[in-house]
Amino acid sequence: MKFKTRSFDAAPSVLEIEDLTVQLAGNRTAAPVLDKVSLKIRQGETVCLVGESGSGKSVTSLSVMGLLPKGALEATGGRIGLEGRNLLELGPQAMREMRAQKISMIFQEPMTALNPVMRVGDQIGEVLDTHTRLPAREKRARVLDIMNQVHLPDVERIHRSYPHQLSGGQRQRIMIAMALILEPQLLIADEPTTALDVTTQKQILGLIAELQEKHGTAVLFITHDMGVVAEIADTVHVMKLGRIVEHAPVEDLLRRPREDYTKQLLQSVPSLTPRPARPEPQGGAVLSVSGLQKTYGAHGVFARREATRAANDVSFSIPRGRTLGIVGESGSGKSTVARCIMRLIDPTEGDIRVADREIARLSRHALRPYRKHIQIVFQDPFRSLNPRWTIGRSLIEGPLNIGADRKAALKRAAELLTLVGLPDDAVNRYPHQFSGGQRQRVAIARAIAMEPDVLVADEAVSALDVSVQAQVLDLLDELQKKLGIAILFITHDLRVAAQICDEVVVMQHGHVVEHDTAANVLANPQHAYTRALIEAAPGRLWDFANFRELKSA
Amino acid sequence: MAASPQPAARLQWLFGAIALPRGWRVGAGPLIAAAVLVVIVAATLAAPLIVPHDPMAMDALQRLKGPSDVYPLGTDAYGRDMLSRVVTGGRVSLLIGIGAAVISVAIGLMIGLVSGFFRLADAIIMRVMDSLMAIPSILLAIALVALNGPSIWSVMGAITIPEIPRVVRLVRSVVLSAREEPYVEAALALGSSMPKILWQHLMPNTLAPLIVQGTYICASAILTEAILSFLGAGVSTEIPTWGNIMAEGRVYFQLKPSLIFWPGLMLSLCILSINLLGDTARDLLDPRLKKREA
Numbered sequence: 001m002k003f004k005t006r007s008f009d010a011a012p013s014v015l016e017i018e019d020l021t022v023q024l025a026g027n028r029t030a031a032p033v034l035d036k037v038s039l040k041i042r043q044g045e046t047v048c049l050v051g052e053s054g055s056g057k058s059v060t061s062l063s064v065m066g067l068l069p070k071g072a073l074e075a076t077g078g079r080i081g082l083e084g085r086n087l088l089e090l091g092p093q094a095m096r097e098m099r100a101q102k103i104s105m106i107f108q109e110p111m112t113a114l115n116p117v118m119r120v121g122d123q124i125g126e127v128l129d130t131h132t133r134l135p136a137r138e139k140r141a142r143v144l145d146i147m148n149q150v151h152l153p154d155v156e157r158i159h160r161s162y163p164h165q166l167s168g169g170q171r172q173r174i175m176i177a178m179a180l181i182l183e184p185q186l187l188i189a190d191e192p193t194t195a196l197d198v199t200t201q202k203q204i205l206g207l208i209a210e211l212q213e214k215h216g217t218a219v220l221f222i223t224h225d226m227g228v229v230a231e232i233a234d235t236v237h238v239m240k241l242g243r244i245v246e247h248a249p250v251e252d253l254l255r256r257p258r259e260d261y262t263k264q265l266l267q268s269v270p271s272l273t274p275r276p277a278r279p280e281p282q283g284g285a286v287l288s289v290s291g292l293q294k295t296y297g298a299h300g301v302f303a304r305r306e307a308t309r310a311a312n313d314v315s316f317s318i319p320r321g322r323t324l325g326i327v328g329e330s331g332s333g334k335s336t337v338a339r340c341i342m343r344l345i346d347p348t349e350g351d352i353r354v355a356d357r358e359i360a361r362l363s364r365h366a367l368r369p370y371r372k373h374i375q376i377v378f379q380d381p382f383r384s385l386n387p388r389w390t391i392g393r394s395l396i397e398g399p400l401n402i403g404a405d406r407k408a409a410l411k412r413a414a415e416l417l418t419l420v421g422l423p424d425d426a427v428n429r430y431p432h433q434f435s436g437g438q439r440q441r442v443a444i445a446r447a448i449a450m451e452p453d454v455l456v457a458d459e460a461v462s463a464l465d466v467s468v469q470a471q472v473l474d475l476l477d478e479l480q481k482k483l484g485i486a487i488l489f490i491t492h493d494l495r496v497a498a499q500i501c502d503e504v505v506v507m508q509h510g511h512v513v514e515h516d517t518a519a520n521v522l523a524n525p526q527h528a529y530t531r532a533l534i535e536a537a538p539g540r541l542w543d544f545a546n547f548r549e550l551k552s553a
Numbered sequence: 554m555a556a557s558p559q560p561a562a563r564l565q566w567l568f569g570a571i572a573l574p575r576g577w578r579v580g581a582g583p584l585i586a587a588a589v590l591v592v593i594v595a596a597t598l599a600a601p602l603i604v605p606h607d608p609m610a611m612d613a614l615q616r617l618k619g620p621s622d623v624y625p626l627g628t629d630a631y632g633r634d635m636l637s638r639v640v641t642g643g644r645v646s647l648l649i650g651i652g653a654a655v656i657s658v659a660i661g662l663m664i665g666l667v668s669g670f671f672r673l674a675d676a677i678i679m680r681v682m683d684s685l686m687a688i689p690s691i692l693l694a695i696a697l698v699a700l701n702g703p704s705i706w707s708v709m710g711a712i713t714i715p716e717i718p719r720v721v722r723l724v725r726s727v728v729l730s731a732r733e734e735p736y737v738e739a740a741l742a743l744g745s746s747m748p749k750i751l752w753q754h755l756m757p758n759t760l761a762p763l764i765v766q767g768t769y770i771c772a773s774a775i776l777t778e779a780i781l782s783f784l785g786a787g788v789s790t791e792i793p794t795w796g797n798i799m800a801e802g803r804v805y806f807q808l809k810p811s812l813i814f815w816p817g818l819m820l821s822l823c824i825l826s827i828n829l830l831g832d833t834a835r836d837l838l839d840p841r842l843k844k845r846e847a
Contacts, residue, residue: 344738371744384735388757394736398743443739450743 001541001549003251004046004234011042014185014218015064015103020078022059022242025071033059033073035242041186044212046219048229048250050265051239052465053436057222060239061188063088064220065105066095082186100127104179108191110171114163120174121147121159127178146177149214150207168330169200176207183215190222197329197492198536205232205538224465226269227495227538230254238262255547268466269544270473270495272537274518278502281319285353286453286486287341287374288317292350292360294336310336312510314350316503318454321480323487325501325518327494327533333510334490338458341488342376343367355453372402375447379459381439385431391417391442392427398450409449416445419482420475437468441475448479456488461496473500494537498522506530583833586826593823597643604637608793617809626815629798630805638793639815645705645794646775646820650827653712653774654767660713661720662759666751668721669728679725682718690715690777695786703789708781712774723766724759731758761838768831772824779820795820 022034034056041047049057062068063075066087080087082102090098099105107113115123124143128134134142147155150173163171172192179187189208193201209232212219223229229236229250237247238261246259257263292314295307311333318324326334340347343359352360355373362370375398378384385394395413400406414424420441431439440460447455457476461469477500480487491497497504497518504521506514506529514527525531534540543550596603605625612632619627626635668678694711701707731737732755740750781787782796783803790797795816802812 342738342742344741368744368746371742374742376739376742378735378739380735384739386736386740386754397740397745401744401746401749446739446743 001230003230005251006234008042008045008234011044013040013042014082015041015220016081017064018079018081020060020063020080021076022063022068022073023076025074028076033242034063036078037244039237039244039247041218041220043218044216046212046221046232046234048233048236049220049222049239050224050226050229050236052224052467055239056242057239058190061105061190061220061222064188065099065103066090100184101131101182102184103186103188104184105188105190106172106175106179106192108194110168110175111163113175114171116163119160119162120166124174124178124181127181131182142181146181149211150177168196169203172196172204173207176211180211180215180217184217186218186220188220191224193228194225199329199532201538202536225538226266226544230539230542238265254542254544257547264467266544266547268470270470270499271543271545272495272498272522272540273550274498274522275500277517277519281322283320285317286320286355287488288353289341290315290351292337292340292352293348294340294345295348309510311340314512316505316515318486318488320453320486321484322502323480323489323500325489325491325497325504326507327491327497327504328507329492332507334507335458338376338456338488338490342374342456372450373452374454374456375450375452376456376458377440377443377447377460379462381436381443381463384443385439387431390428390430394442395427395446395449398446412449416449420445437464437472440464440472444475444479448483452485454486454488456490458490459492462491462493469496476500494522494533506533579833582829586829589822590826590830593643593819594647596640597647600641600644604640606634606637608633608637608641609791617805627811629801629812635812635815638798639819642793642795642798642816643819645788645792646778649705649709649712649778650771650775652709653716654771657713657716657720657770658763658767661717662724662763664717665721665724665759666728666756669725670732670747670751670755682721685714686718688715691781691786694781698786703787705788708778708787712777716770720763720766723762727759727762728755731755765831765835765838768827768834772827775820776824
């Protein structure tokens with residue numbers, strides 16, 4: 001693994017944050033949101049700010065931009081120095097002048113950060129309109145020039161396009177173009193690649209590095225992904241609960257972390273090395289899918305568009321007690337497959353056998369007795385539990401549907417909560433009283449309450465912080481050992497797949513491109529797409545948990 | 554991200570996470586409105602016991618008298634006591650207002666739930682609703698009164714029917730977005746039946762907007778009833794309602810404006826209070842709709 005090792009001691013510093021303290025507005029007694037945060041970024045340097053959700057990464061970046069939500073948060077101490085001026089003392093007008101010209105920012109979700117009813121070329125031009133007075137011709141030339149610099153293809157066409165006509169990666173390039181057109185000294189990137197696929201992420205990270213070198217921009221890069229940190233950082237600051245607990249050059253931090261929290265954070269990063277193979281399963285498949293196909297938009301007399309095949313000829317089977325992963329990027333059809341198997345949508349063709357019964361063509365009503373055998377855990381723990389229901393009521397909903405006694409079901413609900421590592425008095429509480437990881441445990445308990453043969457986990461750990469992610473993965477593993485359930489694990493994250501899956505199916509454009517044991521897929525990929533996916537995984541040559549290079553690499 | 558405000562625990566079984574803005578306090582306006590409404594409702598409910606005169610009793614000698622000890626608000630063109638008539642007149646108005654609100658919300662909720670969840674039913678139901686919405690309530694009332702004779706039920710029907718589609722649209726829109734929530738899909742995966750999902754998972758989402766909509770329907774129904782009575786298409790002219798009293802007072806308006814002023818004042822106070830309480834309920838139930846204070 002090659003880290004960036006350039007020294008910036010000689011370079012002039014661009015941003016100096018000293019003892020920045022941010023508190024809840026009107027509540028000076030509560031614990032500060034940011035507690036004496038200090039950091040320095042020099043010209044051309046990339047400083048990564050890592051930490052779990054709620055650690056104050058984004059609040060730091062918003063403070064620098066002067067965009068703290070008014071009436072909710074306020075900076076109560078410290079200094080943010082840029083070009084010898086303290087940004088905290090600037091008025092709104094002066095701060096507006098600073099934005100885009102001196103500091104600019106790119107966000108996580110380029111679709112919501114762009115105006116959906118304005119052509120992207122005009123949106124880039126708007127930045128020039130606000131801060132400069134250029135004749136139309138010159139303005140257009142500059143916009144096209146920056147669009148070329150961010151390597152957008154066919155810039156004339158894209159200049160006239162609306163955001164929805166572009167891909168996620170192209171939209172993020174537009175955002176970068178907007179951020180850099182006035183050549184600011186500082187670029188703040190707040191999780192700019194989190195919403196993107198790994199292959200696109202690789203390109204965007206490469207682009208930021210290239211432009212940074214060309215223009216000497218300092219970059220404050222906020223991320224939760226240690227892989228990304230390993231790839232791009234010069235210096236890393238680790239944040240926890242509003243404090244910077246450790247900062248060091250990237251290689252030092254990854255090799256010799258000093259603080260326990262940093263070690264713990266690094267050790268939670270799932271390794272790309274697949275788990276040791278488990279003994280071959282006995283017995284037949286509990287779930288088998290053959291020739292599954294889902295086509296959208298073909299039916300109807302007036303259908304003009306060609307049908308979209310979201311899933312095409314997908315076949316696999318899972319024996320009892322094993323885990324099969326479906327890996328792919330967005331739009332690969334992996335979630336379509338999961339939803340077809342759950343019969344949340346109806347497959348166009350193909351067979352799904354659960355508990356020795358073909359369920360693909362059962363009517364909704366006839367299907368209900370078979371729902372018990374196959375359960376699902378969704379990605380978003382904040383939306384997968386009814387906010388109006390107590391945890392207990394959610395947990396007994398399924399058992400009551402299959403004729404369980406209410407009292408017995410409630411007793412079992414308390415046992416299940418213990419099983420997933422929550423206090424059993426949680427039955428009387430509401431979802432909003434729990435954290436994301438705890439809610440995901442509740443969702444798992446709800447699925448397990450049905451005593452299913454198969455558990456479908458649709459990106460079930462993707463919305464969680466790495467440390468919580470590791471705990472939930474452990475929980476799934478433990479439940480599998482105890483109960484012998486088969487797990488269908490849908491994920492975009494190869495690291496997670498490596499940790500939990502026995503077998504991996506790789507999907508692209510609705511097709512299965514590779515299907516083999518996890519070890520074979522990761523160590524010896526046959527298909528070009530699988531290889532591309534693995535190569536794009538950030539920090540893939542580094543063994544984070546053991547603070548060293550991967551041995552096999 | 555800012556911490557989400559804590560819901561009021563006592564109401565949670567009904568509305569779930571009502572996010573009360575921190576330090577939320579009921580202002581003076583809603584309190585006054587509530588007090589006014591309580592007085593009006595109590596007075597009209599107790600009208601037979603408290604009014605000084607029979608609101609129907611005519612006295613040819615006391616026509617168009619000004620306020621006096623015997624007739625605190627004076628008398629109308631037939632010598633009937635204005636105070637008794639105005640207080641009694643609220644009974645029909647409020648009955649129609651509350652009745653129209655409850656009936657249209659109840660029917661609209663049922664139709665809206667079905668329409669929001671089942672696509673095929675939706676296509677048919679919404680076209681029927683579109684055509685119902687096109688019927689002006691005044692014309693419908695005149696037609697119903699012409700067919701069935703003037704009665705409270707004709708008027709209530711005429712006001713309720715055009716309101717139903719508005720409720721249906723509201724419920725449908727809430728259901729359309731709520732049914733995409735993963736917890737609804739999870740319920741489906743747990744084998745819950747459609748009626749159960751509709752009633753237990755989706756219906757509670759509609760309650761908050763329905764309560765707000767209900768107050769608006771109530772206010773507008775009271776007003777429509779008054780208009781219908783004023784036009785002579787409402788309840789029978791013998792029964793005192795605010796609209797009827799104003800219709801009769803219209804002839805003598807230049808001679809004695811108080812004939813219109815008192816029922817008009819009651820009507821305005823009543824509607825104003827209900828609307829204000831509705832706004833307060835909306836702010837309370839959905840703080841996002843409230844304008845951000847700078």
